[in-house]
Amino acid sequence: MPDVAVVGSGPNGLAAAVTMARAGLSVQLFEAAGTVGGGIRTAELTLPGYRHDVCAAVHPMALASPFFQAFELGRRIELLVPDVSYAHPLDGGRAGIAHRSLDRTVAGLGPDGPAWRRLMEPLLRRLDGIVDFTQDKLLRLPADPLAVAAFGLRVLAQGTPGWNVGFKSDVVPAMLTGVGAHAIGRLPSLATSGAGLLLGVLAHAGGWPVPAGGSQAIADSLADDLVAHGGEITVSHKVRSIAELKAATGARAVIADVTPRALAAMAGDILPPRYMRSLESFRYGPGVFKVDFALSGPVPWIAPGVGRAPTVHLGGSRAAIAFAESEVLAGRHPENPYVLAVQPSVLDGSRAPAGHHTFWAYTHVPAGSTRDCTEQIIAAVERHAPGFRDLILASRGQTARDMGEYNANYIGGDISSGAVTLGQLLKRPVVSADPWRTPAAGLYLGSASTPPGPAVHGMGGWLAARSALKHSFGLPAPDLGMGA
Structure with a gap:
């Protein structure tokens, strides 16, 4: 008993x-x-x-979560932490690369490098206070009010229509939007901005690890x-x-x-x-269509550095991603969707036979959708990695309805x-x-x-x-x- x-x-x-x-x-x-x-x-x-x-x-919170820190997860399993936390390819063979090193990231962002530093460095300095507030003290007195203030001001800046102020190019806005879209919500909004900034600063702290195996x-x-x-x-x-x-x-x-x-x-x-x-x-949110690929080789990304990132955000510019997400929230399937892709075998060779790779991707869709979006996802990858289709040995897609049937907590495919x-x-x-x-x-x-x-x-x-x-x-x- x-x-x-x-x-x-x-x-x-x-x-x-x-x-x-x-x-x-x-x-x-x-x-x-x-x-x-x-x-x-x-x-x-x-x-x-x-x-x-x-x-x-990929688990940014695996090293930052107060529970997993207390549980000492990093001592119990092997967490592979990449030098490149995530990448965001853009047209013209360009890409925003979020290195774990803040300095390397800033150096690679050209005219917007200083803006990235101003955004992320104060959060990095007070990360413990931000994690304490967002993960444990949201409705209680925070341990570090200055951390909450620094975080809150940046959430306001990136969660409202003035979110482009202070940027000189399209790369950094696209990177921030790609990370914020993990939250599957309206862009810009305070909720997606908060989620994106927390994930963004973790990319330069403990990193975005992949569990071995x-x-x-x-x-x-x-x-x-x-x-x-x-x-x-x-x-x-x-x-x-x-x-x-x-x-x-x-x-x-x-x-x-x-x-x-x-x-x-x-x-x-x-x-x-x-x-x-x-x-x-x-209320429950939109669903996801997810597809897994078995590949005969690494994804042939055009932009340097993307092949080193276990996580890749596809969807183009800030405006393009925001529009695609608004279409999903309106109950429509966007023509050019946001795609979140993961290539774990760039770090973990145990995922596939020697020389081969696994590749995972999802796109957001209306709740309960039964549409197979495999071709749209392949097209989104091919746009930045021509020849991807030729590497596919097998694939398996799951519609939003499938996801809800697989896991009862994913109402209509809502993985949140x-x-x-x-x-x-x-x-x-x-x-x-x-x-x-x-x-x-x-x-x-x-x-x-x-x-x-x-x-x-x-x-x-x-x-x-x-x-x-x-x-x-x-x-x-x-x-x-x-x-x-």
């Missing part, structure tokens, strides 16, 4: 389970799929010997730690009712790594009407588990100093639908677990380090 039941084994569910087990409680984790991991699974999706990340592939390594390290501390994992078990789960297990607390829509379906009989209305009014807007970063799914604690006794919500929102950081689950430890068990947060 466990003290704690955890529903869902994505990074947040695993983080919650590990935290509770480390506190000395008995934990049972339930996963509907046949394997743990959620958005951080790795599998042979195209051909034998080609290992693809099913969803998340695939993202599954993160899930496996968490699962191994859970089991080592007495936890149990039950896969292929879909939880349909929280009340029935508590009755069957006797658990004093349940932490759910699910969306508000799923929580309403599972726990509507034990939640008050006002809270249910908040769950039911929670909720629209990324300023309102929904503050109300996720309720405005509260403790939004992880629901009105039902012993029930906690710890997913990407809670603060701090999407990304592989484990924070939603960790913060939910800390709330559960305090309110359901009267226990302090445990040490998560390897020696504990």
Whole structure:
């Protein structure tokens, strides 16, 4: 009979389970799929010997997340950190290259190098305070108010229509927009600007690492730690009712790594009407179409430096990307979409047979879309890497609807588990100093639908677990380090 039941084994569910087990409680984790991991699974999706990340592939938050720092993830698995965090090809054989070195990046940006330094260097100096605020203290008193002020001023500058002021070329604006588009929202906006600037400064700090062997390594390290501390994992078990789960297990607390829509379906009989209305009014964002490729060789990028970047943003200029994203938000498929591409095997030779490569790309589409965008993605890559098509040995596409069927947290293919807007970063799914604690006794919500929102950081689950430890068990947060 466990003290704690955890529903869902994505990074947040695993983080919650590990935290509770480390506190000395008995934990049972339930996963509907046949394997743990959620958005951080790795599998042979195209051909034998080609290992693809099913969803998340590059992890800027893996080194910066307060949870993963406490868990000492970098000591448990091999995180390959590139010298080039990301690249943004433009027409004419040009590209914006974000080196991990701020100085190298500035030197390569020509007339806008000084503007990049003015934007990023103050954030780099106060990165700890920015991470503390954005990942843990959004609605609480920040530890470093000056860091929040520096970050906030830049979010305002890049999140409003005056976002081009101070730039002399099209390269830096395109780079900033490509990173901000990770948030899958309106451009410009404060939410996408904040997400983009955090990712942007992390590119010059810990970098954007790729786990050796695939993202599954993160899930496996968490699962191994859970089991080592007495936890149990039950896969292929879909939880349909929280009340029935508590009755069957006797658990004093349940932490759910699910969306508000799923929580309403599972726990509507034990939640008050006002809270249910908040769950039911929670909005979901656009979906993604994702395609994985097995390649016979490296992508033949025209612009120097792009082949060294595991992450590549395609879509052209700032204006072109902003227009494409506005089309998606209006429910249309853009003719020339923004494409986020990942080539992990430029760092990790274990992903494919010798000399071969894996390549992963997605584009944003209206929620629930059934359109296959493989040809559009190939065309976007070919524009900057002629001959890419000739390297394709096999491909596997997943529509937005497919993504939603694969992972119940991806409503309509929304991999962010909720629209990324300023309102929904503050109300996720309720405005509260403790939004992880629901009105039902012993029930906690710890997913990407809670603060701090999407990304592989484990924070939603960790913060939910800390709330559960305090309110359901009267226990302090445990040490998560390897020696504990």
